[in-house]
Amino acid sequence: MESKQSDQAKEEIFRLFDEKPTSGLGFLDAERSLPPPPPPCLEVLASEVSPSAKYTVEPVNIGGLTLFKGRVSTQEVFTLTNSDLVPGKYEGGLKLWEGSLDLITTLSSEMQDGRLSFTGKRVLELGCGHGLPGIFACLKGASLVHFQDFNSEVLQYLTIPNVAVNIEKNSQCLGPDVEEGPVNTETRFFSGDWGEVHHVLSCVCSNEYNIRSRPQLDQAAGYDVILMAETVYSISALPNLYKLIKKCLSYPHGVVYMAAKKYYFGVGGGSRRFLALVEKDGAFVSSLVAEVADGSSNVREVWKLHLK
Ligand SMILES: C[S@@+](CC[C@H](N)C(=O)[O-])C[C@H]1O[C@@H](n2cnc3c(N)ncnc32)[C@H](O)[C@@H]1O
Numbered sequence: 001m002e003s004k005q006s007d008q009a010k011e012e013i014f015r016l017f018d019e020k021p022t023s024g025l026g027f028l029d030a031e032r033s034l035p036p037p038p039p040p041c042l043e044v045l046a047s048e049v050s051p052s053a054k055y056t057v058e059p060v061n062i063g064g065l066t067l068f069k070g071r072v073s074t075q076e077v078f079t080l081t082n083s084d085l086v087p088g089k090y091e092g093g094l095k096l097w098e099g100s101l102d103l104i105t106t107l108s109s110e111m112q113d114g115r116l117s118f119t120g121k122r123v124l125e126l127g128c129g130h131g132l133p134g135i136f137a138c139l140k141g142a143s144l145v146h147f148q149d150f151n152s153e154v155l156q157y158l159t160i161p162n163v164a165v166n167i168e169k170n171s172q173c174l175g176p177d178v179e180e181g182p183v184n185t186e187t188r189f190f191s192g193d194w195g196e197v198h199h200v201l202s203c204v205c206s207n208e209y210n211i212r213s214r215p216q217l218d219q220a221a222g223y224d225v226i227l228m229a230e231t232v233y234s235i236s237a238l239p240n241l242y243k244l245i246k247k248c249l250s251y252p253h254g255v256v257y258m259a260a261k262k263y264y265f266g267v268g269g270g271s272r273r274f275l276a277l278v279e280k281d282g283a284f285v286s287s288l289v290a291e292v293a294d295g296s297s298n299v300r301e302v303w304k305l306h307l308k
Pocket of ligand 1: 091092093094095096097098099100126127128129130131148149150151192193194195228229230231237
């Protein structure tokens with residue numbers, strides 16, 4: 001047993017680098033070697049949910065709203081022990097990161113203030129992991145929500161069951177006096193790297209995105225809302241993530257909500273690094289919608305981006 005653990009420890013060539021490791025929400029830093037080739041891009045069907053790992057459900061309270069999240073073991077799914085993230089192999093989707101809760105809180109207040117509605121909207125959650133922001137959009141009337149994760153296993157073991165559990169619990173709560181109706185959202189699940197996943201996503205403009213010519217190309221293409229939480233930690237992944245957003249966002253009213261730490265210690269990415277790239281390209285206007293500095297980790301932010 002001991003030798004198995006030390007083998008696993010060797011395999012995990014990563015080091016916790018967050019300011020406060022005890023928060024349980026830190027990233028792991030790699031003693032860098034070349035990452036393996038990315039997994040293939042796939043649509044994972046809801047029926048492909050995997051029963052082979054133990055899945056338990058627990059409630060998450062987000063400012064008075066209760067959503068449900070599953071728990072599966074990283075060991076059972078990826079044969080990794082105590083690993084937050086292994087670049088190029090497992091990108092952290094089995095864990096619930098605090099940015100996704102910041103994102104839901106912000107979406108909720110945007111809705112309350114009349115600045116956002118999900119009713120009838122096409123939504124994409126990038127780097128979804130548990131998928132709670134996308135699930136929130138389902139419960140608030142989105143017509144479709146597509147969930148994307150690097151790892152198909154995350155979708156099979158966690159995201160798909162989470163979507164099912166939340167929709168089921170929501171329908172159980174509906175009484176005759178409840179304003180919101182049953183969830184009628186089309187949900188689909190896509191895995192793969194941001195550099196390639198546009199080949200399988202269904203609402204993407206097939207041509208290489210060109211903002212100037214986009215209005216003539218296809219007004220109906222693209223997602224109305226793109227959500228992402230804790231996706232901008234790796235500097236090397238930022239250009240592909242940005243290009244994907246440009247390919248996916250509907251013109252001219254599409255909006256992106258991004259929750260992230262201002263800076264990820266040890267890996268160098270962060271909201272500001274991503275926004276520097278966005279600003280250099282010049283296609284988007286960005287605004288800071290929320291800032292969380294609760295001392296539990298480095299400063300977290302939620303940004304809103306829309307096309308100029
Ligand atoms: C730290 S996890 C955050 C998960 C979830 N959004 C949350 O906040 O709980 C980062 C997510 O980004 C996605 N991701 C990271 N790098 C990626 C890449 N190069 N291509 C596609 N997805 C990637 C992974 O799917 C992973 O679930």
